[in-house]
Every structure is written in C-alpha cells, then in structure tokens.
Amino acid sequence: MKINIQEIARRSNVSIATVSRVLNNKGPVKPETRNKILTLAKQLNYKPSPHARALSSRRTDTIGVILPELVDEYFMDIIQGIDEEAHLFNKYLMISSSHSQRNDIETIMEFMGSGRTDGAIIMAPSLHDEIYEVIKKSKRPVVLLNCCSSKTNVVSFNIDNYRGARQIVAHLIDHGYRKIGMIKGPDRNIEAQARFEGFHDILVERGLEYKENYVISGDFSLTSGNYGMLRLMGSDDKPQAIFAANDYMAIGAYQAARNLNLKIPEDVAIVGFDDIFTSRIIHPRLTTVHVPVVELGRRALNYLVGMIDGTKDPAESYHEELSTGLVIGESCGCKSK
Amino acid sequence: MKINIQEIARRSNVSIATVSRVLNNKGPVKPETRNKILTLAKQLNYKPSPHARALSSRRTDTIGVILPELVDEYFMDIIQGIDEEAHLFNKYLMISSSHSQRNDIETIMEFMGSGRTDGAIIMAPSLHDEIYEVIKKSKRPVVLLNCCSSKTNVVSFNIDNYRGARQIVAHLIDHGYRKIGMIKGPDRNIEAQARFEGFHDILVERGLEYKENYVISGDFSLTSGNYGMLRLMGSDDKPQAIFAANDYMAIGAYQAARNLNLKIPEDVAIVGFDDIFTSRIIHPRLTTVHVPVVELGRRALNYLVGMIDGTKDPAESYHEELSTGLVIGESCGCKSK
DNA sequence: AAATGAAATGTAAACGTTTACATAAAATAG
DNA sequence: CTATTTTATGTAAACGTTTACATTTCATTT
Numbered sequence: 001m002k003i004n005i006q007e008i009a010r011r012s013n014v015s016i017a018t019v020s021r022v023l024n025n026k027g028p029v030k031p032e033t034r035n036k037i038l039t040l041a042k043q044l045n046y047k048p049s050p051h052a053r054a055l056s057s058r059r060t061d062t063i064g065v066i067l068p069e070l071v072d073e074y075f076m077d078i079i080q081g082i083d084e085e086a087h088l089f090n091k092y093l094m095i096s097s098s099h100s101q102r103n104d105i106e107t108i109m110e111f112m113g114s115g116r117t118d119g120a121i122i123m124a125p126s127l128h129d130e131i132y133e134v135i136k137k138s139k140r141p142v143v144l145l146n147c148c149s150s151k152t153n154v155v156s157f158n159i160d161n162y163r164g165a166r167q168i169v170a171h172l173i174d175h176g177y178r179k180i181g182m183i184k185g186p187d188r189n190i191e192a193q194a195r196f197e198g199f200h201d202i203l204v205e206r207g208l209e210y211k212e213n214y215v216i217s218g219d220f221s222l223t224s225g226n227y228g229m230l231r232l233m234g235s236d237d238k239p240q241a242i243f244a245a246n247d248y249m250a251i252g253a254y255q256a257a258r259n260l261n262l263k264i265p266e267d268v269a270i271v272g273f274d275d276i277f278t279s280r281i282i283h284p285r286l287t288t289v290h291v292p293v294v295e296l297g298r299r300a301l302n303y304l305v306g307m308i309d310g311t312k313d314p315a316e317s318y319h320e321e322l323s324t325g326l327v328i329g330e331s332c333g334c335k336s337k
Numbered sequence: 338m339k340i341n342i343q344e345i346a347r348r349s350n351v352s353i354a355t356v357s358r359v360l361n362n363k364g365p366v367k368p369e370t371r372n373k374i375l376t377l378a379k380q381l382n383y384k385p386s387p388h389a390r391a392l393s394s395r396r397t398d399t400i401g402v403i404l405p406e407l408v409d410e411y412f413m414d415i416i417q418g419i420d421e422e423a424h425l426f427n428k429y430l431m432i433s434s435s436h437s438q439r440n441d442i443e444t445i446m447e448f449m450g451s452g453r454t455d456g457a458i459i460m461a462p463s464l465h466d467e468i469y470e471v472i473k474k475s476k477r478p479v480v481l482l483n484c485c486s487s488k489t490n491v492v493s494f495n496i497d498n499y500r501g502a503r504q505i506v507a508h509l510i511d512h513g514y515r516k517i518g519m520i521k522g523p524d525r526n527i528e529a530q531a532r533f534e535g536f537h538d539i540l541v542e543r544g545l546e547y548k549e550n551y552v553i554s555g556d557f558s559l560t561s562g563n564y565g566m567l568r569l570m571g572s573d574d575k576p577q578a579i580f581a582a583n584d585y586m587a588i589g590a591y592q593a594a595r596n597l598n599l600k601i602p603e604d605v606a607i608v609g610f611d612d613i614f615t616s617r618i619i620h621p622r623l624t625t626v627h628v629p630v631v632e633l634g635r636r637a638l639n640y641l642v643g644m645i646d647g648t649k650d651p652a653e654s655y656h657e658e659l660s661t662g663l664v665i666g667e668s669c670g671c672k673s674k
Numbered sequence: 675a676a677a678t679g680a681a682a683t684g685t686a687a688a689c690g691t692t693t694a695c696a697t698a699a700a701a702t703a704g
Numbered sequence: 705c706t707a708t709t710t711t712a713t714g715t716a717a718a719c720g721t722t723t724a725c726a727t728t729t730c731a732t733t734t
Binding site for chain 2: 710711712713714715716718719720721
C-alpha cells in the first residue's frame with residue numbers, strides 16, 4: 001500500500017489541501033481535524049515526499065557544503081559544527097569537496113545550479129574573483145568561510161588570522177627573542193597571507209627589523225615545515241624563534257630540529273597555528289593559536305539558515321571574524337606548571 | 338526566463354519526450370536531433386531538476402552516509418574515501434551523524450524513509466539487533482561498515498580487527514614479552530570486541546597465560562588510556578607490554594608512563610591500533626596497526642552503487658574484510674633504522 | 675432574522691520530469 | 705511497389721506535493 005497525502009486525505013475524510021495545511025502548520029484548521037490527521041499520519045508512518053515538496057515549493061531543507069578537501073581534523077571540525085547546528089534546524093547536509101583537480105568554480109556552479117540545496121557554505125581559501133560572480137548570480141544564498149577580506153560584498157565568516165598571528169608573535173617578542181623567522185603558507189591562500197601580515201606588522205610595530213631571509217615559504221604540509229626549518233637553520237644568520245603558519249609545519253620543524261640536534265625551545269623556539277590534536281601531545285608541547293573551527297561552522301550554518309528563511313537579508317553583506325586564542329605550551333620558552 | 342525541459346523542447350521543435358530521451362541516453366533518437374538538443378541545452382545552461390526527476394523516476398543520485406559522530410581523522414578518512422568514489426559515479430553525498438543522544442535507529446529510519454537517497458552507508462559499531470530489522474524493511478539498499486560479523490544477512494565491509502590484533506600482539510610476543518596487558522575498548526563496541534578476542538586468542542595459542550588482571554576497560558578516549566595505564570602499572574604484578582585497543586588510548590598510556598617515570602619501551606612497551614597521524618609523530622614512535630579506512634569507504638560506496646544500479650543483487654548478503662598492516666615504531670622495542 | 679465577516683475546508687493548477695503507449699517516418703523485405 | 709519491420713518522435717498520464725482562489729460553515733453584529 002503506497003501511502004501519500006491522498007491516502008491520508010481519503011482516510012480522514014478531508015481534502016489534500018487540509019492535510020497539507022496541517023503538515024505545514026499553515027492556515028487555519030480545526031483542532032480536532034488536525035489531531036485526526038496527525039494521529040493517522042503517525043500511525044501510517046507517513047512522511048511527505050521531499051521531492052514533491054521541493055518541486056512544488058522549492059524548499060529542499062538541504063544545505064550544501066563545499067570544502068577544498070576532506071582531510072584532517074580541521075575540516076572534520078568544520079563539518080561537525082555545521083552538522084550540529086543543521087540538526088537543530090532539521091536541515092540535511094550535502095557535502096562535497098572541490099576535488100582539487102577540477103576547477104573549484106565548476107564544482108560550485110554545479111552544486112548551486114542543481115537546485116538540490118537551499119543554500120551553501122563554501123570554503124575556498126584560494127579564491128579567485130571569478131567566484132564572486134558565480135555567487136552573485138546564484139539564486140540561493142551563500143556563506144563563505146575563510147575566504148575573503150571584509151571588503152567584498154558577500155556574507156563571510158572568518159577566523160581572525162591576522163590578530164592570531166600578531167598575538168603569538170607578540171608572545172615570542174615578549175619572551176625576548178629578537179630574531180624571529182617564519183615558515184609561511186602558500187602565497188595564494190588568503191589565510192596564509194593574513195598570518196604572514198600579522199607576523200610582519202607586529203614585528204615592525206614592536207621595533208624589530210623584518211628580514212626577508214628569516215622567512216621561507218611552505219605549503220602547510222609537514223614535510224614543507226621540515227624542509228623550511230632545515231633551510232632557516234642552515235644559514236649563518238639563524239633565527240632564535242620560528243613561527244610556523246600552521247601546526248603541521250611546526251611539527252615538521254620539530255623533526256628538523258631533532259635531526260639538527262637543536263633543543264626546543266633552548267636552541268630555537270617554535271610556535272604554530274591551528275591547535276591540532278597532535279600539538280597538545282608532542283614534547284615540548286607546542287605553543288600555538290587556537291582556532292574556533294567548530295564554532296565557525298556553527299555560526300555559518302546559523303546565518304545561512306537565517307538567510308534562507310528570511311530572517312536575514314540575503315542581499316546584505318555581512319562579515320564576522322572569530323577570534324583566536326593563545327595556547328601556551330613549552331615550545332616558546334614558557335615553563336610548564 | 339525559466340528554462341526547463343519544455344523550453345528546450347519548444348526551441349528545438351521536438352517533444353519533451355525526445356529531450357528526455359536525449360538527456361538520459363535512453364531510446365533511439367536521430368543523431369542530428371540529439372546534437373541540436375545537446376548544444377541548445379549547453380548553451381542555455383540547462384540542468385534538469387533533480388526533484389522532478391526523483392519524483393518521477395525515484396532516482397536521486399544521492400547516497401546517504403550515517404556515522405556515529407563527526408570527529409577525528411578516522412571518520413574524515415571514511416568520508417574522504419566515500420567522497421572520492423562517489424565523485425567517480427557522479428553521486429551526491431548526504432552526510433549525517435547519529436547525534437548520539439538520539440537513538441541511532443531513529444536517525445537511520447528517518448534518513449532511509451525520507452526517500453532522499455538511493456541507498457545508504459551506515460556505520461554503527463555498537464549495533465543492536467533492532468537495526469537489522471530496519472535495514473531489512475528498507476526499500477533502499479544499505480551497506481554496513483564495521484558493524485557486524487559475517488554471520489548476519491546483510492552487506493558489510495569491515496576492518497579485520499581480529500587479525501590486526503593478533504598480528505600486533507604476536508609481534509609483542511616475538512619480542513619476548515610474556516606479561517602482556519591490554520586496555521580494551523568499550524564492551525558493546527564490536528570492533529573493540531574483535532580486537533580483544535584477537536589479543537586473547539593469540540596469547541593462548543602461543544602458550545601464554547591469559548590473566549584477567551592484565552586487562553582493563555577503556556572507552557577509546559585518551560584519558561581512559563591514561564587512567565587504564567595508571568591502573569595496570571599501579572598493581573604489584575605489572576605487565577611488561579601493553580596493547581591499547583586504539584591509538585588514542587595508547588597515547589593516553591604514554592602520558593601515564595611519563596608521569597610514572599616509566600621509559601617506553603625499556604620499562605614498558607606500548608602498542609596501539611589505528612595508525613593515526615599523531616602515532617607517527619610521538620616519541621618513541623608508536624607501533625600500531627594500520628587500518629585502511631579510506632579504502633573501506635571507497636569499497637563500500639562502490640558496492641552500494643552496484644546494488645543501486647542492479648549490478649549487484651541487493652538481496653544477496655556480502656561481506657568483505659579489509660586486512661590491516663603492522664606499522665613498526667620503537668614503542669614495542671624495535672630499533673629505529 | 676438578515677447581513678457580515680471570520681474560520682475551515684475544498685478545487686484545481688502548478689512544479690518539471692519519466693515512461694508506457696501510440697503514431698509517424700524511414701528502411702528493409704518480398 | 706506494397707507489406708513489414710525498425711527507428712524516430714509525440715501524447716498524455718503519472719509522480720506527490722503546495723497554494724491561490726473559491727466555497728462552505730459558523731459565529732457575530734445589527
């Protein structure tokens with residue numbers, strides 16, 4: 001027996017319109033009719049077809065999530081935050097990665113254009129201007145993660161990478177280090193840029209000289225951190241402290257230090273960014289910047305839902321920067337309690 | 338201008354049936370008509386409505402994925418594998434966690450019943466019999482991950498936890514340890530059970546005595562590993578080597594060892610299970626069991642797609658056990674090269 | 675008691691596909 | 705050149721909702 005809205009209507013002697021009204025809490029309906037329908041629906045385990053509903057009303061109750069890749073705790077945390085919040089709103093989540101080889105844009109367009117979702121959360125830290133066009137053209141609201149400065153006319157939620165970097169480098173300066181190096185992230189990555197700028201600006205503000213040869217580029221991978229550290233410490237003019245733009249590279253730097261027989265932090269201090277699980281396990285514990293990723297996902301979803309159901313104006317641009325926090329380990333020179 | 342199949346049909350002077358046939362590669366159609374339609378569709382950037390399609394044909398091109406939680410690399414790896422493979426088949430992924438507080442069953446039923454997906458991959462390592470009922474009743478095919486012995490009449494892909502445990506414990510025995518303890522996982526977790534049985538069986542087979550007081554229960558968390566280790570090493574009769582049922586607990590055990598001033602592996606050897614990122618970073622490097630999680634996800638999706646499009650018989654039960662591999666670190670007593 | 679308005683319900687037209695069945699056109703057979 | 709098959713196309717009925725609009729019912733006002 002196939003059981004649809006017709007069937008419910010027939011069995012409760014009302015029209016399908018009434019059933020629909022009951023199911024959607026829309027329009028007036030006599031309490032006793034409502035109860036009759038509701039109990040019958042429950043009894044027959046009736047679930048309205050999401051597709052019919054979507055076809056007719058263009059609501060899917062589904063949110064699209066596009067991430068650059070599906071690896072690491074980092075992205076899992078984002079998803080976790082989004083999922084938790086989505087659950088509160090009874091939204092479903094359609095998740096996809098950009099599958100790097102393909103063009104980000106292509107993935108996004110396909111996703112957005114398909115009509116499978118009511119809106120999307122997109123993270124694309126290496127963002128071309130092209131993407132803004134796509135988003136602007138999209139009928140469905142979009143929230144961007146970690147991918148734009150507040151200048152742009154979109155909705156975005158970001159980690160305050162700039163301040164985070166300043167904080168941790170300031171901490172190094174407070175320790176008395178004067179020669180501070182950095183292993184940067186990839187140039188085209190906006191987060192990496194902000195972290196570098198924070199590093200640069202605080203140095204200058206505090207009256208330290210910014211030296212090109214103290215800075216080296218990595219790609220956020222462990223090996224690139226290792227390699228970067230070898231380069232930095234192989235020179236004659238060695239920095240006393242290293243700020244790695246993320247924890248993976250910091251851990252790579254640890255490995256290099258170990259190979260070079262350098263003690264952390266006695267011979268060289270190392271700090272990171274992201275506060276990944278491993279950073280709390282290694283010895284000496286890594287001083288790093290905590291990044292509220294789960295919260296980021298939560299807020300993004302929350303705002304997106306607002307745009308979808310009209311609480312927030314989707315046309316209005318909005319930006320939020322979540323602030324980071326310092327996690328003090330011993331790798332900077334602080335003593336453990 | 339709203340552009341749908343009607344519009345395409347009108348503009349190319351054919352009926353919507355023909356357009357549909359072209360778009361689905363179904364039924365005969367004259368090559369020149371096909372081309373005309375195809376180019377027009379591309380030109381107008383026409384994408385068929387997935388909802389209308391689903392409504393009419395009950396194909397959604399969407400796969401549901403239900404995981405117990407969305408945390409850790411472990412689950413991310415599963416998703417990654419599933420996503421990669423899904424991408425090959427042009428399937429979309431709808432992901433949800435069981436949100437522990439709610440009943441697993443409830444989540445699953447809702448997911449399955451909604452008709453949003455063509456099938457589902459479900460991971461629920463603490464599996465009640467109840468779930469089999471739900472799956473059997475479901476119209477859509479289901480693949481289970483890590484959640485059942487091959488006795489049951491379903492499709493499942495599993496890690497061979499039993500053999501993995503045997504391997505690594507055998508390795509400890511080969512090192513000459515006679516007093517081997519274990520920090521178990523939660524009793525109701527099927528994977529934890531298998532790992533324990535592997536431990537138990539190999540001990541007995543190799544002629545070592547199985548001693549209750551060498552075994553303690555944890556919950557797969559770091560802290561429980563820490564606590565378990567304290568208990569085990571606090572007794573008068575201390576084991577010489579510890580098999581932690583997963584790496585998190587092994588790392589917890591490391592911390593306990595450090596607090597007790599026990600050297601690994603000189604005073605006590607520790608091995609784990611799962612091969613998480615951190616296990617390769619810590620010192621001494623953790624000897625553990627590599628678990629092909631990404632591959633597990635890939636295979637599960639592949640098989641599910643087969644069931645969906647009829648290549649595999651959904652009614653037939655099928656089981657695959659992916660084998661694990663030993664990752665040798667120094668925590669077992671092996672020397673680094 | 676009639677007039678008015680509000681509340682409850684019903685009718686039917688979308689929404690955009692797929693697909694069984696019918697028909698027309700073209701190719702093949704006799 | 706007609707009969708027959710094959711290939712190409714069209715028609716129309718699902719699929720299961722939502723919702724504007726129409727209608728009925730009922731309570732309130734005069």
